[in-house]
Amino acid sequence: MRKYFRYGVIIVIGNILLLWFFCLPRNLFEGVSYSTVVTDRNGELLGARVADDGQWRFPPSETLPEKFVKALIEFEDHRFYAHCGVSARAIVRAIVQNLRNGRIVSGGSTLSMQVIRLSRQKPRTIWQKVVEMFMATRLEARYTKEEILRIYASHAPFGGNVVGIDAALWRYLGDSGADLSWAEAATLAVLQNAPSLIHLNKNRNALLGKRNRLLSRLHEKGELSDDDYCLAIEEPLIGEPYPMPQYTPHLVEYYNKTAHGKHTTVHIDIALQERVEELATRWCQELRLQNIRDLAVVMVEVESGEIVAYCGNSDMSFEREGKWVDIARANRSSGSILKPLLYTVALQEGIILPETLLPDVPTDFRGFTPKNFDGTYAGAIAADEALALSLNIPNVHLLKAYGVARFAETLQRAGFVSLNRSTDKYGLSLVLGGAEVCLCDVVSCYARMAACYIDTTAYAEFPLRDRVALYHTFNAMREVNRPDQMDWRRATSVQNVAWKTGTSYGSRDAWAIGVTPQYVVGVWVGNADGSGVAELTGARIAGPILFDMLNLLSYSEWFAEPCSTDGVTLKVCVHSGHLAGRYCTDTKEVLLPRNSVKSLSCPYCKEFNVSLDGLRLITDRSEPTRAERYFVLPPLMEHYYKQQHQEYIPLPTKILTNDVAGSAFHFVYPSDGSIVSVSKQMDGMRGSVVCQVVHSLSTQLFWHLDDSFIGTTSNVHKMQIQPSLGYHTITVVDGFGSLQTISIIVK
Structure with a gap:
């Protein structure tokens, strides 16, 4: 009989041990929602969003204010470091107090037991108290004392919809608690004990009394000196709750979607962020007089590649449609902002040299007839000067030589995720705004270009990384002198900035990008709803804002010249x-x-x-x-x-001249190998194609379609032809016997 009894005891004890071992969930607070929290590089709160249940409950912190820990332990569980989850003294004391008062005035719970109670959210009964004691011992076996303190402090209620010490610090003190006073620490320690009974907005005398009694106990234990105690007693109670900081609200909202319920630390410097937002707001207020309502700014540190200031849209106090549109991540027509990238890849692939002459004359690219911003033409112009002047026609010629699909693929590899169509779907307008990009991608790309120049091992897969090509590009961008703007060389900062502006078709988007060895700054100006404004151009509007933003930064040096071994x-x-x-x-x-x-x-x-x-x-x-x-x-x-x-x-x-040299004429339209579309007219007849040739001499030209003579032209050499569908050749002969032949496909 004793034998069976012994086995029974062993089985019971074994089951209890198994139950004890597995009684604690792997995640104590599984299913609990947390606020999305974004802090800057120094831990300063940029912004937060309430948890899904409407509570300000920050994700558990890795550290706790030392003064708060001492005040909390003294007030809640002064033998916290001596017990293993259950304090027999506290339970006996609670029983005696409850009997004397004829009601429950103390539960005898340790901090470990309170962690269990907070995680389970069960009714407060004697049985549940026993369960809490049982599970608290297991909690002590799994976690260190410091971890238990952090868990408790992160989930304790602090009144209203504030849960956890981190949220309480920002709501009640307006900061992270790094310089927490003894009076503040004691107030928060007693507040979490009965947040519904003792509140900052009611029963303030009761709260003050509890705080001062706790300060007295801390003083008696030697935690506070006499002077500190006197100052703490005289310190006023915490006042009205503070609103949560609202720096860079669009970035906070971005992380609320991509890192929901998590704590994200970004590289932003809150001091710089504040100055950027103030400056952007002033500019936005001024631009509203011109019916321009939205402005975005992104600053990236070249060395780290991280964003140091982010304004997704400025002046959130101004009510308007689209103020919550995060323009910095919205895809907008690129205008001319991609021209330096084309120049760079064309250089590093040997398509051009820095001063290679490019044509800048009226040109018809198979029906696409780009024009320069001011309507003038240079005739022949060096590639670097064409970039500095942001001329459209030379850059379209360059894109044609490099290859549209090839350039689109390069942009995709450079991080422009918005170029998600097949590369052969983009036309020659790609370099003039035919693609949509976002400000973040633009700034990131230029920052990587600068980083690759400074450190040849950076971003190994980045396609724009030839040091010599980058140096020529930055130098050309430093010489920017657009015909539609004032001479920015008078600005003191320009000498050490490579910059570029861009304006989209219809004056809907104004861009400006500035590159230094330390920082890259990008500015977008326009209206979030896509409406255009005649006065909106990159040079006139975005350019001045760019230089104001650059003046907030510290930079001086220019890119060091490349070594002979680099090229x-x-x-x-x-x-x-x-x-x-x-x-x-x-x-x-x-x-x-x-x-x-x-x-x-x-x-x-x-x-x-x-x-x-x-x-x-x-x-x-x-x-x-x-x-x-x-x-x-x-x-x-x-x-x-x-x-x-x-x-x-x-x-x-x-x-x-060509009339002497022997190459006197040239096909303007169509070009050799063109695919020409000919639509039907209203009478059902097939339409015609107007071909044009330029000749250096005043001579007659003789035109042939395939093998048939179709007519002559003099002076102005334009010939209207009506080819059938399919492959054709067009041959032109001048009066001196020279000829030119091209092939076209008609569809």
């Missing part, structure tokens, strides 16, 4: 910007990206045989000649200069 030093034609050819007489040595060795040699400088007096070009060898070298423009550029009656001012004086 290759090659001879370049001074006049064309191409690699020097055999006939280039004026050259200079330039440090270029390594792929520049694949670049085209100068096609402009050529050698011809002329008469001994140098007055005539000799095509046969029947008389004595001497070789002379000349600079010959392509027919398209030369035709523009002649039309405008302009001298070749930016070009060398020793120029030979």
Whole structure:
């Protein structure tokens, strides 16, 4: 019998031990919702959102204010570090107190038992008290004393809809509690004991009495000196709750969606953030006079790649539709803000050199006819100057040479996630605003460019990382002098800033980006609803805001020059910007990206045989000649200069015209290999195609469609043709026997 009794006892004890071991849930507060909390790099609260149940309950903290811990333990469980979850003395004391008062005035609960009660939310009965005691011992076995304190302090009620010490600190003190006074610590310690009975807005005398009695006990135990005690007793009670900070509300809302119920620490500096928001608000108030309502600013630190200031939309006090639109992450038409990226990749791939001449003449790109912002044309212009002036036509020519699909893929690899269509869906307008991007992606891309220049090991997969190409790009951006703006070189900060502006079609979006070795700043201005404003341009509106924002930062140095080992030093034609050819007489040595060795040699400088007096070009060898070298423009550029009656001012004086050089005409439209769409007219007949050719001389041209002669033109060489569907050739012959042939496909 004893044997069975012994086995029974063992089984019972074993079951109790198993129950004890597994009685505690893995997550004590599973299902409890927390506030979304965003703090800056120094732990300062930028903003928060209430938990799903409407409570200000911050995620559990890793640290607790030391004074609060001492006050809490003294008030709630002064033998906290001596017991194993249950205090027999506290229980006996509670029983005696309850019997003397004839009602329950004390529960004898330790902090560990209170953690269990808070997690279970069960009615307060004797049986539940026994369960709490049982589970509290298991809690002590699983967690350290410090962890138990943090768990309790994070879930204790502090009155109203405030739960947990971190939320209480911000609501009642308006800060993180780093400089918590003894009086404040004691107030919070007693407040959580009976938050519904003793509240900051009622029963203040009872609360004050409890606080002072706790301060007296702390003083008696030596935690407070005599002077500290006297000051603490005289300190007024905490007043009305503070509103939660509302810095960078759009960023807080972003994390409320992407990191809901979590505590996120960002790299933002709250002091800088405050200045940025104040400046953005002042600008927004001024811009409202021009019917421009929204403004976004993003600042990124180059070294870390982290955002240091973020204004998703400014002046939240101004009620308007769209004020809660986070413009910094909204996709908007890019305008010209991507041109430097095209220039960079074209340089590092050897498509162009920094000063390669590009055509800037009226051009029809298969029906796409871009124009420069001010409606003027340069004829022929160096690539870096075309970037500095933000000319549209040279950049479209460059995009065509580089490849639209190739550039779109490069942008995708550079982090522009909004370019999510197939790369072949983007046209030549891609570099002029034909794609939508967001300010965050733009700033991040330029910051990575700067980082790759400073540290060649940074962002190994980033596609814009050739140091020499980046240096030429930043230098070209530093020389920005748009025709639609004042001379920003008068601003003291400009000399050390590479910057670019952009304006979308219809004046709906104004962009400005500024790059320094330390920071990249991006500004967007416009209306969140997409409405345009005639006065809205990147240079006139976003540019001044950019420089005001840059003045909030500390920077001075410029990018250090690249080393000779970063690229290759090659001879370049001074006049064309191409690699020097055999006939280039004026050259200079330039440090270029390594792929520049694949670049085209100068096609402009050529050698011809002329008469001994140098007055005539000799095509046969029947008389004595001497070789002379000349600079010959392509027919398209030369035709523009002649039309405008302009001298070749930016070009060398020793120029030979195409009518003498032998390449006198050029197809303007259509280009070779074009796919031409011909729609039906109202009468059902197939429409026509107007072809255009420019010629250096006043001569007659003879036109042929496939093998059939279709007519002649003089002076203005435009021919209307009506081709059938399919493949065709167009051949033009001039009066000197020279001809040009192109192929087109009609659909």
